[in-house]
């Protein structure tokens with residue numbers, strides 16, 4: 001199968017291409033600034049319809065896994081024009097092309113399509129984003145659903161993994177680095193999430209792509225925790241000093257974009273339909289530790 005992964009230099013995309021190249025697939029790795037280290041690199045700009053069109057029609061992929069996005073929630077709030085171009089218009093172009101080519105489109109969406117008042121969200125629960133990032137991703141979902149293309153929308157929550165990607169560090173690595181260096185960290189006790197290990201998510205997405213699983217799926221980790229509990233579990237797993245983790249509340253934060261309080265996701269539909277199940281946080285953190293240890297050993 002020919003698979004194009006957009007955002008292949010990112011936290012999720014880089015893991016998908018790494019795992020997919022070990023399988024019997026031909027992998028194309030879409031990027032913008034940072035050349036991906038697996039798959040056949042293919043550069044395009046989601047702001048530029050021509051470059052997207054050229055890249056995808058040349059490949060004629062069976063599946064497009066669309067991970068690329070403007071993902072910084074505060075940047076999305078302050079630069080809505082750029083966010084619209086990348087997260088809304090870019091998705092529209094991709095959906096139009098997959099429709100023409102009869103390719104299967106897998107779109108990575110977010111728990112931030114919800115307002116966070118309820119938690120444990122199921123796929124058909126009412127969406128109501130409270131920031132522009134969530135709004136832009138929800139519009140991407142709607143555009144795909146309205147285009148005549150076979151699609152899967154996978155909503156995920158706070159992704160983490162063993163390596164920095166696309167020039168950024170993820171929450172888990174940020175926390176581990178700070179605690180290792182004996183620095184205090186302020187962590188929210190009143191924001192609830194379903195932390196998602198990129199390896200587990202990438203495996204679910206590849207299985208779903210192979211099966212052409214259609215519709216909306218919540219594909220997150222199987223445990224709901226507060227950011228604070230997540231941080232404590234990370235500290236426990238990596239044997240780090242938990243007293244450096246200081247409690248703060250959402251109201252103490254001075255962010256440009258509002259954050260929803262509880263966007264934990266109910267993953268029972270994915271659990272039912274996939275062989276590769278969403279895993280519990282404790283198991284995911286053990287796997288994360290193994291991946292970091294292996295990477296360290298290979299580097300030493």
Ligand SMILES: NC(=O)c1ccc[n+]([C@@H]2O[C@H](COP(=O)([O-])OP(=O)(O)OC[C@H]3O[C@@H](n4cnc5c(N)ncnc54)[C@H](OP(=O)(O)O)[C@@H]3O)[C@@H](O)[C@H]2O)c1
Nearest residue numbers: 007009010011012032033034045046068069110158159166
């Ligand atoms: N990370 C999370 O916690 C989280 C939570 C919920 C949902 N999601 C969704 O999951 C998906 C993957 O997130 P991620 O954290 O893996 O992303 P990421 O690490 O921030 O990477 C973003 C990717 O998008 C590419 N990109 C950005 N602007 C582009 C442009 N104009 N043209 C082409 N490519 C462009 C980047 O390419 P370069 O590196 O080459 O610039 C990079 O590969 C996103 O759709 C995001 O909305 C993420």
